[in-house]
Amino acid sequence: MVGNNNSSNSKKPWSSLSASTSSSPNEPHEANEHTRLLPNRIDSTTGPVGPAPGPGGGYLSPSDPAVSPYNLFTVRLFRSLTILFTLLAFAWWVLLLVSVFVTPPGLHIRGSPFFAFSYATVSLLTLIVLLLFFAVPSKSARTLSFVTGGVLVVDVIMILAVARLRHEEGVVGTISVVWALLVAIWSGVVGRTVKWGKAEEEERLTGRPETRRTVFEWSEVLLSTIALACIAVAVILMTLTLTLRAVDSGARPPGERYWVDEDKYQIHLHCVGNRTDGHGGKTITVLIEGGEDPVERGLWQFAEGAVKNGSIGRYCFADRPGMAWSDTAPSPLSASMASDVLSETLARAGEEGPWVLMSAGIGSLYSRVFSSRHGDQVHGILMIDPLHEDLLGRVARPGRGFWLWLRGFISPCGIDRILGALLRGRRSADRIWGRASYQSGTTIFAKLQESLVADSLTKRDVASSRAIQDKDTPVVVISSGKQLRKDREWEVKQRDLSHLTRYLEAWDIVEEAPHRVWDDLKGREVIEKRLERLVRFRL
Template sequence: MVSFKPQNDEAGRAEEAEHHGESSTRREPDENTRLLPHGSSEGYLSPDDPAVSPYNLWSVRALRFFSSLFLAISFVWWVLLLISIFVSPPGMHNRGSGFTDFSYTTLTVGNLIISLLFFAVPSRPMIIWNGILALLLLVDVLIIVAVPRLRFEEGGVGIASVVWAALITIYNVAQIYFVEKGKEQEEERLTGRVETRRTLLEWLAVLAETVVLGIVAIVVILLTATLILRARDASIEAPGKKYAVNNAKYEIHLACVGDSAENDRQNLSTILVEAGEGPSEHTLQPFIHNAYANGTIHRYCYWDRPGFAWSDNAPSPHSAGMSADILSEALALAGEQGPWILVSAGVGSIYSRIFASRHVHDVTGLLLIDPTHEDQLQKIASPGRGFRLWGRGIVSPLGLDRLAGAIFKGRTREDRVYGRVSYQGGRFIKAKLQENLAAESMTASEIASAKNIQTPETPLVIVSSGVEVGRSESWAKQQEALTKITEHLVAWDIVKGAPHEVWETLKGREAVEKRLGELVRQ
């Protein structure tokens, strides 16, 4: 009995040591051990096992979390920018159209959605495309920051949107790279080798992400080309001066031609030109300058409403009455005191009538060329027109029409800034959208008040388009109604064969210049 006891003790100690060794080699499962099958002779999973996933790594899960967080932040910013197109929140107004920063934020949101949809299927094409996007967006940042006019227009909101788009694209490159490395690491750990095969669904995903990111790259190329075009257009110096208005929130362009001292000595009124549907420089101003050169008038001033030519966009909403007040402020800053003879065309007559009602002692005459009656405000404010303007504004940063015009039609900087294709610019579209949004509410109320305030003794001339009068009976009746906005009608001329832009025909120019001379000599 005594001889067997040491043997039993030795066996017990051996068994205890063996048990202790097994216990010492075991440890709590972690992200590198918990998926390994216990008892497997090989210790590896099948490559098709769902457990073989980069999501096993906490770093990959953290990347997905940050992508989702960045998407949420970008979406909130996108909503704010969308709202600012219609109503400017405090601190969200920039002097440009607001469509550029919205486009870049839309790009950011789309890029993040793509990266999340194809998060678990990283590929080399995704890294290459995102690298190209990052390079282009960094170029965009440099263009906006380097060109003073663009930096001034886009402001902090626009610059932040472009910088954020560039940073997110750089982040996407890093994310795809680390997810790809994590995927390889998990495959090698769990299957014994890196999986080089792809399933049909994975190949379709790679194809889809390559095509989508290729389209996104084309969009960014167009955005970059449009910025380059805008930088070139910014080199045109504005005639006259620009004045900071509305607590220096934006600047308005105003120019005056002629000797003010001589005009005062002769006790003559200054002609104040209000554009119609387009900038003054392309519509009325050239004709008015000819009248000045001919000696019919001795001095005139013209300006660009917010969003037109060299003037910045105003915060939304913006009505005709607000424009009239801004013009008053700009004239005061320029030291211009009148008296004024207001000359306007088309929808500009609405603005002139409101301005006249607010300066009854300074306005000595009204000359309205085929003016827009207030009943037309309902048409200007139509939802369909507003939706079309909004749609045009959203795609305007791509510059499809402006780039094509510059490349294939030889459009110049002057054409784009204030000329025949100025309507393609984002700032102009934003101004027209603001006009649409305020027409049937604020502007309608302002013109109704102006009608009651207008001094009855103010001399009035109406020059109507014979084409428009003959085409529409309602237009003819509205033209006749406008002859009664004051009790002192000097003349109502219907120029036969003249279009809405009456001054584009010889008879129209002769009629307008004749009546303008009569108003000046009164």
């Protein structure tokens, strides 16, 4: 009798469900979400081991696999959407990764492409973490997702509100940060939905929501919390770096920026001096090409001093794409492409020469390509410790390329730039073209572009330029004595460059000068003397 009563009581929790699906005990239940998933458990009168005790007889054990939030259509829908979003995020991530090396049409970013790539990485990692720990929601994970979303709201506002950031990030960067924001919000909403679904199913199938967790579940919660905390910290650092970029956008460049390459991006050009001399003729303009560093870091100050001393009357310089004040160019970017960009910039500014070209280090390769294409306007070439095309393999080393890519990938976090601003008093000028400019994502990207094609496209461009170079153009080579002494191959190639044309004006070796010869007092004196001679010779 007692057994019969218990059996009758055990049916009570499901009476309303039975009434809604069948008109009599002998008729089959109408299929619904619960009966379809648990056809053999829903009307069970036994627990996991035997007859269920008490009035809750028929409830499942909390550890039963059937007690799952996946029983609910809403939870399954959210998981399917999360998988779809993950596939879309992965496709976007791959596109942005490829665009660093070869820019597809419409994916060019005028600033650092690593910023958009980092936002895409944040989105992808957030979705992967969400999928891995989907069925184990936690308050800490939801909180971190919403904190990340709040910080990303600040990023979106800054990019849209600051004109320079909006110009640099463009559509691709803006889409990336908005997508990261939506993913962060989605992660929090999904976590809340799964928590609700889990509680619903536990109460329906076990009689009460389960507040305890297994050791495995606690491990999953810990791992998801650590992963999302790392993502949140990275986003906060990216926001601080973006803030520094917003501050730097207020610094006005000397000269002007000009649209080039069908108005895809802008190149900075700065000229000082009168275009005509006192007799109605054109002033010979010294066109400066920077080396491994922007022109503004050293050579600009040297040119200013040369004008004040009367050694030269006029100079111009343009920052190569990605350097200092110039936007980045699509990949790949070879020496001939950069030379075309320089020519277009000068044309748009109304600068026609005649020129004396002064260049340093790797910049000498760009000047040589420019000279070969504007031979009638080039009245002299002065190269400061120039890089020879046969040594471009050093620039194109795979290890160097990977290191540049890795530096670019972490550059949006900007730890070194943030610490420099907070602890070392670094200013906008330091970050744009000064001693901290090498930390900039645009500069790193420019050097990566240079490295990727150095031993292929650029080497071919320079070899072609040598063949068509005007052989009557005066050439001056000024070499670093320190560099020659430590690198025998460098010395051999410096000698070869002294035979670039039939007219060698001089090959000077400044014994105690480093690679940046103008950093040495004697080196500056030699450069100014030779530059003045090249300019005066053609007057």
